[in-house]
Amino acid sequence: MDFASYIRDIEDFPKPGVVFKDISPLLKHPEALQKAAEALLGFTGNARVDKVVGVDSRGFIFAPLLAEKLGAGFVPVRKTGKLPYKTIAASYELEYGSGSLEIHSDAIEKGEKVLVHDDVLATGGTAEAVCKLVEQLGGEVIQCNFLIELTFLNGAEKIKQYQKKVLLQY
Ligand SMILES: O=P(O)(O)OC[C@H]1O[C@H](OP(=O)(O)OP(=O)(O)O)[C@H](O)[C@@H]1O
């Protein structure tokens, strides 16, 4: 399937100079949605996965689908102030700003195998922060997978110690 034909470029969103990759056309197309989920699922093969971590908010679209198919649990990493229980936090920079993310302190057990999923890898600031949170809880990041990588922003460099899989590169 030609996934790229379901990704829309929005210029100057959310800030001047940024070309935003909008995945909405892919999400609303039943076959594209199904095939994208299948392709992401194929990235982990038969590897054991205990938890799939999805990143607030676009990472929440596919991560639970993957978790269900992999027989794993789903763990949300959320923007600061949204999780109700005890949390640990990490700050990060991204293509168009900065932020802070949190994970529940009991979300991952020591030694668990963790798949990290997000829709876009841009500068890698977000993914790096998420991997650090997982490791702080004693989890092992076995793979980070994404629908889209913006290679010109060099995010791969920031997460080079982890296995990275992507559906589409720009
Ligand atoms: O590689 P980076 O430069 O860190 O950028 C990637 C992040 O940026 C986007 O999230 P955003 O913070 O815009 O939040 P959203 O998913 O709620 O739209 C995207 O969903 C990734 O999480």
Ligand SMILES: Nc1ncnc2[nH]cnc12
């Ligand atoms: N250009 C972009 N499009 C969509 N999501 C992003 N996250 C960071 N940069 C992005």
